Amino acid sequence: MKHIYLDNAATTPMAPEVIATMTEQMQADFGNASSTHYFGRQAHTVLDTSRHTLAQSIHAKDNEIILTSGATESNNTAILQTAKLRANEGKRIITTAIEHHSVLKPMAYLESQGFDVVYLPVNEQGVIDLNDLKAALTPETILVSIMMGNNEVGSHMPIHEIGELVRESNAWFHTDATQTYGLLDIDVQADNIDLLAVSAHKINGPKQIGFLYVNDAIHLPSFVLGGEQEKKRRAGTENVPAVAGFAKAVELLTPAVKADLQARYAGFRQQLLATLAANDIDFALNAEGADQVGHVVNLWIKGVSTYVLQMNLDLAGFAISGGSACTAGDLEPSHVLIAMYGEHSPRVAESIRISFGHETTAEDVTAFAEALTKIVKRNLAKQAAKG
Amino acid sequence: MVDHSNTRVVVGMSGGVDSSVTALLLKQQGYDVIGVFMKNWDDTDENGVCTATEDYEDVAKVASKIGIPYYSVNFEKEYWDRVFEYFLDEYKHGRTPNPDVMCNKEVKFKAFLDYAMELDADFIAMGHYAQIERDDNGIAHMLRGGDSNKDQTYFLSALSQDQLQKSMFPIGHMQKAEVRRLAEEAGLATAKKKDSTGICFIGERNFKQFLSEYLPAQPGKMMTVDGLEKGTHDGLMYYTIGQRSGLGIGGGGQSNDPWFVVGKDLDKNILYVGQGYHNELLYADQLDASNISWITPVDHGTDFHCTAKFRYRQQDVGVTVHMTSKTTATVVFDDPVRAITPGQAVVFYDGAECLGGGTIDVAYKAANDNADMKVLQYV
Numbered sequence: 001m002k003h004i005y006l007d008n009a010a011t012t013p014m015a016p017e018v019i020a021t022m023t024e025q026m027q028a029d030f031g032n033a034s035s036t037h038y039f040g041r042q043a044h045t046v047l048d049t050s051r052h053t054l055a056q057s058i059h060a061k062d063n064e065i066i067l068t069s070g071a072t073e074s075n076n077t078a079i080l081q082t083a084k085l086r087a088n089e090g091k092r093i094i095t096t097a098i099e100h101h102s103v104l105k106p107m108a109y110l111e112s113q114g115f116d117v118v119y120l121p122v123n124e125q126g127v128i129d130l131n132d133l134k135a136a137l138t139p140e141t142i143l144v145s146i147m148m149g150n151n152e153v154g155s156h157m158p159i160h161e162i163g164e165l166v167r168e169s170n171a172w173f174h175t176d177a178t179q180t181y182g183l184l185d186i187d188v189q190a191d192n193i194d195l196l197a198v199s200a201h202k203i204n205g206p207k208q209i210g211f212l213y214v215n216d217a218i219h220l221p222s223f224v225l226g227g228e229q230e231k232k233r234r235a236g237t238e239n240v241p242a243v244a245g246f247a248k249a250v251e252l253l254t255p256a257v258k259a260d261l262q263a264r265y266a267g268f269r270q271q272l273l274a275t276l277a278a279n280d281i282d283f284a285l286n287a288e289g290a291d292q293v294g295h296v297v298n299l300w301i302k303g304v305s306t307y308v309l310q311m312n313l314d315l316a317g318f319a320i321s322g323g324s325a326c327t328a329g330d331l332e333p334s335h336v337l338i339a340m341y342g343e344h345s346p347r348v349a350e351s352i353r354i355s356f357g358h359e360t361t362a363e364d365v366t367a368f369a370e371a372l373t374k375i376v377k378r379n380l381a382k383q384a385a386k387g
Numbered sequence: 388m389v390d391h392s393n394t395r396v397v398v399g400m401s402g403g404v405d406s407s408v409t410a411l412l413l414k415q416q417g418y419d420v421i422g423v424f425m426k427n428w429d430d431t432d433e434n435g436v437c438t439a440t441e442d443y444e445d446v447a448k449v450a451s452k453i454g455i456p457y458y459s460v461n462f463e464k465e466y467w468d469r470v471f472e473y474f475l476d477e478y479k480h481g482r483t484p485n486p487d488v489m490c491n492k493e494v495k496f497k498a499f500l501d502y503a504m505e506l507d508a509d510f511i512a513m514g515h516y517a518q519i520e521r522d523d524n525g526i527a528h529m530l531r532g533g534d535s536n537k538d539q540t541y542f543l544s545a546l547s548q549d550q551l552q553k554s555m556f557p558i559g560h561m562q563k564a565e566v567r568r569l570a571e572e573a574g575l576a577t578a579k580k581k582d583s584t585g586i587c588f589i590g591e592r593n594f595k596q597f598l599s600e601y602l603p604a605q606p607g608k609m610m611t612v613d614g615l616e617k618g619t620h621d622g623l624m625y626y627t628i629g630q631r632s633g634l635g636i637g638g639g640g641q642s643n644d645p646w647f648v649v650g651k652d653l654d655k656n657i658l659y660v661g662q663g664y665h666n667e668l669l670y671a672d673q674l675d676a677s678n679i680s681w682i683t684p685v686d687h688g689t690d691f692h693c694t695a696k697f698r699y700r701q702q703d704v705g706v707t708v709h710m711t712s713k714t715t716a717t718v719v720f721d722d723p724v725r726a727i728t729p730g731q732a733v734v735f736y737d738g739a740e741c742l743g744g745g746t747i748d749v750a751y752k753a754a755n756d757n758a759d760m761k762v763l764q765y766v
Contacts, residue, residue: 308505311458315421315506328426328439329447329459379505386501 004364007319008202008357009151009179009296014245015204015252015358022206022245033238034229043240050247054211057250058177058196059187066212066233067243071178072102074197074212075145077223077234078174079106082143082195083115085221090140090170094118096128096157097339099147101324103176104335107145120146122339125290126155133165141171149180152323152336152353153287154296156180163192172218178202182253183261183294188213200242204358205249209242265294265356268365272297272354275369281376286337286351297354298337300347301372304379307331309352312375318368321353388417395419396555397503398512399495400450400457402442405514405558407449407577408566412557413512414453421506422450422457425499427466427490428588438590448576462498469493471588475601478624481653482730485542486586488744492545500553510555515539517741518559519551526683527551529741533560541699544734544744545680595625607656612649612668620658623651629669629726670723671750676733679714679745687742694736695720697727697747703736716745719753 005013025046031039033047048062055062068074083093095107097119107117118136120128128146137144144166149156159175166173174195177186182203188196195218199210214220214233226235269292276283276299286298301309310322310331323331337348354368398410400422413420424439424446431437443459450457470489477484495513503511516532516539529551532538546554558566570578583590589597598604604622611617620626626648649668650659661668674697681687689710694703695718705721718733727750734744 307458307460308502311506314458315456325459328437328443329424329457330426330461378507382504 001317003317003319004367005319006354006356006360006364006368007321008360009154009353009355010321011201011207012204012357013359014206015249017252018205018245018248021248022241025241025244029240031240033240034227043238046240046244047238050243053247053250055213057181057186057253058213059189060213061216063231064188064213064216066214066230067238068210068212068234069208070201070210071100071176071197071199073223074199074210075100075102075174075176076106077212077220078195078197078214079103079110079143079145081220081223082172082174083110083113085219086142086172087115090138090142092116092118092136092138092141093143093145094120094133094136094141094171095145096120096122096147098122098126098150098152098155098336099145100151100176100178103145103147116140122155124287124340126150126153126287126336126340127157127290128162130158130161130165133162137165137169137171139170141169143174144169144171145174145176147176147179148186149177149184149293150287150296150336151179152296152334153290153298153340154179154293154355155287155290156184156293158291159193160191167192172215179296180293182250183258185255185258188215194218200246200249203249203253205246206242209239209246261358262294264360268356268360268362269297271362271365272369275366276373279369279373281373284347286347287340295356297356298351299354300351301376302346302350303383304376305349306351308379309350309372309375312379313352313368313371316371316375318371320368321355323353391417392419394510395421395506395508396510396512397421397423397499397506397508398455399499399514400424400446401514401583402445402449402577402580403514403583404567404570404575404577404580405516407445407514407575408569408573409512409514409557410450410455411453411569411573411575413555414455416557420453420455421508422446422453422455423499423503423506424457424459425495426459426461427463427470427494429463430588430590445577445580452573452575460499460502462494465498466490466494466588469498477730478598478602480730481623481651483627483728484730485732486588487542488545488732490587491543492550496546496550496554500550504553510553512555512557514558515543515556516559516561516563517543517556519554519556526685529682530559530739531736531741532556534562537563540736540741541696541732541734541744544682544732544741545678546682547680548682548684551682595621598624605656607658609658609660611661612659617646617660623653623656623658626651626658628728631664665725669725671720671727671752672723673717673719673753674727674733674750675711675715675717675748676745677715677748679710679716679743681743682741693742696734696736697724698731706735708735714745723752724750 029042031043033043051062051065055065093115111117120132122128146157146162148159163173172194175193176197178199181198194215196213201207222233224235229235282302284300286300306322313320323334326332333348341347396413396418400406410422424443426439446457470486473489474484474486500511516534516537518530520528520530531540606619606621609618609620628648630648631645644663646660646662649661692707695706704724707719709717729747731747732744733747735742
């Protein structure tokens with residue numbers, strides 16, 4: 001059976017060029033970048049050039065990039081270390097109800113430590129109201145953490161406006177850019193971003209590598225203690241091949257490539273919705289009308305439960321997401337859809353996420369729409385027969 | 388060999404050896420097999436650890452080894468509504484429920500079956516020790532498991548013909564040792580895993596403590612039927628007819644025999660005890676049952692002789708069934724039986740075949756004309 005991958009918001013396949021770069025790197029150098037000999041210098045050079053590429057990609061300086069194991073570690077570091085550093089300046093932190101768990105879990109921990117965490121609500125487009133942010137910002141607010149684009153519904157937050165509001169306050173502005181990096185242009189200076197987290201594996205790079213951008217006016221204490229890597233800001237021997245692969249993945253994403261991807265994804269989205277409509281499927285778009293990151297389409301398939309859709313699609317060879325699974329494998333209700341539509345909305349139990357990637361083709365989208373149609377019709381017919 | 392590749396079977400995989408081998412055999416027979424783990428109870432402890440996680444990981448290991456897709460499905464709500472509420476309700480009424488019978492009827496062979504059909508399955512399969520045999524008319528009969536020590540038809544006795552028609556028990560004819568051997572030969576991670584014991588949602592925990600989390604206990608008097616006070620009890624729900632342990636009183640009395648629970652008076656909150664394992668108060672020669680259902684549409688008539696079990700792993704007893712309505716009966720035993728427990732299932736057999744069953748409401752001695760004694764026996 002042919003397997004078609006439409007879950008690129010979860011992770012992406014590595015680009016062949018990335019694999020080639022990493023393979024070459026693994027064969028050529030193995031040195032520890034901290035070593036003061038030939039082998040160490042070879043590795044260090046790779047780190048320097050890679051870091052420069054990464055910094056350029058968001059209009060940052062090289063020394064503002066701290067390499068980490070990925071966005072989860074970057075988010076944890078940004079949030080927990082800011083709280084630690086600024087606890088005596090204020091206890092208020094502002095975030096949103098639809099952040100990734102790598103933001104929400106540190107926030108919950110900080111609440112248990114006496115911090116006052118404000119969770120801004122979102123509308124049905126999955127976007128916050130700037131007036132809510134304005135109202136929540138107090139002189140005691142030390143951090144505002146708002147994601148750039150949502151991983152489940154693809155809504156794009158008004159980052160520039162948020163940056164302007166936060167700049168006028170005492171708070172730092174952190175954003176989880178995992179889903180937008182590689183699709184949208186990011187400019188940390190123009191948008192007044194102080195802290196920004198990304199992962200390589202969402203942009204066809206390797207897993208377990210990412211970075212945290214930290215504005216050079218900020219001196220966060222290291223989250224991981226040990227050696228003096230990353231200028232004492234993140235201990236642990238650098239994974240040089242992964243860093244090189246990460247930089248290669250970034251290099252591949254030229255403005256022209258990004259524009260092409262955006263155009264293709266918009267076309268796929270259109271095609272998917274049109275095909276389902278033509279097939280008489282009763283569905284609605286989640287976060288309809290929102291400014292979209294581009295690759296994510298979240299659909300409410302009326303009357304058919306998420307797990308039935310996800311498992312049947314998997315059995316038919318289509319990989320999409322039905323939400324995050326708990327440790328015993330069953331799906332948790334989406335906190336994002338709950339925040340957008342309320343916990344009693346049927347959308348919470350009847351939605352799926354499709355996310356396109358570099359390798360997605362129009363044929364894949366058509367095949368998917370047809371398979372989904374078949375599954376939906378079959379299950380609705382069975383329900384009708386049961387009465 | 389018959390080509391089964393177009394027959395989709397969804398296997399209920401618990402993370403135990405029986406369901407592992409069930410999936411293995413079906414895969415070897417060429418079926419389109421899907422493994423599904425059922426999460427029926429949230430037993431996450433204060434450290435965030437739940438046994439379901441480990442069991443699911445075993446399902447993942449086994450399914451990968453066999454080469455089948457696997458998923459997890461959550462029936463916590465269905466289990467709570469259809470099994471646990473019943474379980475608590477029965478205890479509230481001083482009875483001793485059988486949640487496993489209810490779980491099979493309402494969750495494993497209903498919610499799960501419905502779910503499997505949504506995956507376009509033709510059948511579900513379970514690792515139960517029971518066998519299905521179809522007669523010339525296509526009627527499915529349920530026969531005892533090949534391993535008489537493991538026979539689970541008692542727990543499956545409330546299944547309907549429709550449920551059985553959609554079910555498969557691929558290891559039903561086998562001996563447990565053979566199942567373990569096959570698991571080991573195939574290198575399945577669960578080959579040596581200990582069998583689960585007890586009621587699934589209580590597991591290894593202290594039953595009394597578990598129950599006290601859900602139901603208020605009302606301590607009361609412990610008495611003999613002659614009105615002699617023998618101490619206090621912790622709450623009637625903690626005691627089962629015929630039980631010895633936990634009585635809190637030793638021998639003594641006329642015979643110095645140990646004491647047993649012989650009855651409960653729910654209204655007066657009295658626990659009746661009697662001396663001796665074979666105390667005559669513990670014996671009954673007939674019972675009334677309700678919720679009776681039959682596995683096949685075969686008409687057994689209104690009065691017939693067969694054998695019956697009143698609890699799991701009990702030897703069959705010869706009985707005469709007198710149907711008093713479509714779903715109720717008076718069941719008369721060939722010989723008196725000790726410690727019949729209201730709330731448990733009475734299950735009927737004809738030789739190897741499990742015919743069906745019902746719920747025990749009252750057990751008593753027919754010849755006993757003392758009304759008080761009659762009540763005592765069953766409460």
